[in-house]
Amino acid sequence: MANYGLFIILATLTVLSPGPGVVLTISNSLRHGWTGSLPGIFGIALGAFVVAGISASSVGVILATSATAFTLLKYVGAAYLLYLGIKMWRAKSFIPELKVTSSRPWRRFSEALSIQLLNPKAGFFFLAVFPQFIQSEGNYYSQFFLLVSSYSLLVLLVHTGYALMANSARSWLTTNSGARIVGKLSGTTFFCFGVLMASASK
Template identity: 80%
Template sequence: MASYGLFLLLATLTILSPGPGVVLTLSNALRHGWAGALPGIFGIALGALVVAGISASSLGLLLAASTTAFTLLKYIGALYLLYLGIKMWRTQSFVPTLKDSEARPGRRFVEALSIQLLNPKAGFFFLAVFPQFIQPHGNYYSQFLLLVTSYSLLVIALHSGYALMANSARGWLSSRRGARIVGKLSGMTFLGFGVMLASASK
C-alpha cells in the first residue's frame, strides 16, 4: 500500500480537528466520566466503518451523484445537530443526576452513531481520500479494509484521549457557573455545525 504513514497522519489530523463527534465525546466525558464516554466513542468508530463501507459501494456513488439524496441526508443531519445544540444550551450541570446515572450507555452509543451516519460530508471524505492511498494493481478490498480499520481504531484512541482530558476538568464543572459556560459553548458549537451542514454543498 502506498504512503500508509501519510494516510495515518492525515487521518489523525482529521479526527483531532473539532467536529460534532469531538464535541459529543467531550460533553459525554464531562457528564459521565471517561468510562461513560466510551459508548459514544465506539458509536463514532462504528459509524466510520459503516460510512466507509457505504462509500465503497454503489450506494456511496449514488449519494455522491444524486443531489436530492445528498440534500435530504444533509438536512436530516443538520436538524439533529441543531437538536443537540439546543439540548446542550439548556444544560445546567455536568454533575450526573439520578436521571443521568440511569441513562443507558446504549443511548450514548446510538446518539454518536447517528451523528456519524447523518453527516454526508463523512462519506465524501472516504470517497475522496481513500482512493488516493489504494494501489490500483493491489487487492482493493484488503487495502480498503486496512484503511478503514486503521481509521476507526484511531477514532477510539484519539477520542479516548479527548475524554481523559475532559474528565480532568469535571471538578470545575461541578459548579453551576462552570456548567453553564461549557453548556453554552457546546450548544453554540453544535448549532454552528448544524448551520454549516445545512448550508454545505457537494
C-alpha cells in the same frame, strides 16, 4: 500499499479536527466520566467504519452524484445537530448528570452513531481520500479493510484522549457556573455545526 504512513498522518489530523463527534465525546466525558464516554466513542468509530463501507458501494456513488440524495441527508443531519444543540443549551445544569448517570450507555452509543451516519461530508472524505492510497494491482478489499480499520482505531484513540483531557477538568465543572458554561458552549457548538451542515455544498 502506497503511502500508508501518509494516510495515517492525514487520517490523524482529520480525526483530531473539531467536529460534532469530538464535542459529543467531551460532553459525555464531562457528564459521565471518561469511561462513561466510551459507548459514544465506540458509536463514532463504528459509524466511521459503516460510512466508509457505504462510500465504497453504489450508495456512496449515488450520494456523490445525486444532489437530491445529498441535500436530503444533509438536512436530516443538520436537524439532528440543531436538536442536540437546543437540548444542551436549555439544560439548566450538568451537575446532576455529573454525579449520576442519567442516560443509558446504549443511548450514548446510538446518539454518537447517528451523528456519524448523518454527516454526508464523512462519506465524501472516504470517497476522495481512499482511492489515492489503494494500489490498483493489489487486492482492493484487503487494502480497503486495512485503511478503514486503521481510521476507526485512530477514532478510538484520539477520542479517548479527548475524553481523558475533559475528565481532568471535571473538578472545575462541579461548580454551577462551570456546568452552565459547558452546557451553553456545547449547545452553541452543536447549533453552529448544524447551521454549517445545512449550508454545505458538495
